[in-house]
Amino acid sequence: MSTISLLEWIESTELSTAIREGALYYPIIGGVHLLGIALFGGMLLMTDLRLLGWAMQLRPVSDIVRQFRWWKRAGFVIVTGSGLLLGWCEPLKLYRSPAFWVKMALLAMVGVHALVFRARVYGDPAKLDTAVTNEAKLAASLSLFLWAGLIISGRLIAFDS
Amino acid sequence: MQAASFFEWLTTSSWANAMNGPEWAFPVVESLHFIGFAFSIGTIAIIDLRLLGLAMRDHTAAELAADLNRWTLAGFALMLITGPLMFSADAVRYHVNPSFQFKMICLLVAFLFHFTIHRKVTQAEISPFAAKLAGGLSLALWTAVIAGGRMIAFV
Numbered sequence: 649m650s651t652i653s654l655l656e657w658i659e660s661t662e663l664s665t666a667i668r669e670g671a672l673y674y675p676i677i678g679g680v681h682l683l684g685i686a687l688f689g690g691m692l693l694m695t696d697l698r699l700l701g702w703a704m705q706l707r708p709v710s711d712i713v714r715q716f717r718w719w720k721r722a723g724f725v726i727v728t729g730s731g732l733l734l735g736w737c738e739p740l741k742l743y744r745s746p747a748f749w750v751k752m753a754l755l756a757m758v759g760v761h762a763l764v765f766r767a768r769v770y771g772d773p774a775k776l777d778t779a780v781t782n783e784a785k786l787a788a789s790l791s792l793f794l795w796a797g798l799i800i801s802g803r804l805i806a807f808d809s
Numbered sequence: 810m811q812a813a814s815f816f817e818w819l820t821t822s823s824w825a826n827a828m829n830g831p832e833w834a835f836p837v838v839e840s841l842h843f844i845g846f847a848f849s850i851g852t853i854a855i856i857d858l859r860l861l862g863l864a865m866r867d868h869t870a871a872e873l874a875a876d877l878n879r880w881t882l883a884g885f886a887l888m889l890i891t892g893p894l895m896f897s898a899d900a901v902r903y904h905v906n907p908s909f910q911f912k913m914i915c916l917l918v919a920f921l922f923h924f925t926i927h928r929k930v931t932q933a934e935i936s937p938f939a940a941k942l943a944g945g946l947s948l949a950l951w952t953a954v955i956a957g958g959r960m961i962a963f964v
Contacts, residue, residue: 671963674963675959675960675963679959682958683955685846685847686843686847688854689847690852693851694851697880703876703877704876719858799840799843799844807832
């Protein structure tokens with residue numbers, strides 16, 4: 649099966665049609681996507697800014713990383729889950745959108761970031777309580793750039809015609 | 810000057826021209842708006858989840874508020890610069906958009922709540938029930954602001 653016919657099949661599914669044609673599904677799912685960014689983006693920002701020494705300096709790094717961990721994971725599930733649904737309703741448009749492919753490349757880099765840094769930085773935060781390593785600061789800076797890039801490329805998708 | 814002519818003037822201002830110029834202008838400003846509310850609403854949500862007793866239980870709400878306040882305010886600043894810029898791009902239509910009006914009312918109430926009751930509650934010793942009520946209300950208000958904002962494009 650070619651890619652295009654796979655995308656055409658996705659677009660012909662009941663779920664895809666319902667989200668596309670129902671008046672409320674698309675804005676509600678888009679709202680959940682945004683709400684996930686608003687409610688959990690703050691924790692991601694504060695974790696990375698703590699590693700950089702710019703926010704919450706009075707609290708140990710391990711406290712911040714540990715207490716936000718599960719909330720950030722929940723947020724990631726909500727944002728990617730709602731994002732998948734948004735993509736499911738117009739796969740052909742996304743396939744032709746340069747901004748979408750930039751976003752997917754950034755998302756792949758988020759995966760690489762996790763493979764490289766999760767165990768070494770976020771998995772053992774107690775060792776950062778005495779001094780934040782340069783590696784941890786690099787991880788935090790890259791995370792902030794990837795996150796901002798995901799938001800900007802995501803927003804540009806709507807303006808790719 | 811009449812309100813209607815104010816919005817007409819705004820739509821033809823140089824701000825609006827810049828927003829309506831290059832096609833990347835609006836989405837980039839909109840992205841900065843999102844980053845702004847991740848800072849502001851995101852840090853408020855951390856405090857709200859603490860008030861609800863769900864997150865950051867190793868710290869008091871007062872400690873968290875002291876840590877996070879500057880980031881909340883920075884987020885507000887970014888939101889309040891980028892929001893009016895987007896509004897100016899099509900002020901004549903936005904100001905009569907029911908979703909926009911709903912969002913502005915919720916935003917006003919959310920700001921008033923944030924700088925009065927919410928601030929008091931995070932600083933004072935209060936009953937767990939009152940803390941939960943304030944945390945829940947704050948989350949609900951900011952959720953309504955986001956939902957109202959999202960719906961502007963669909964109404």
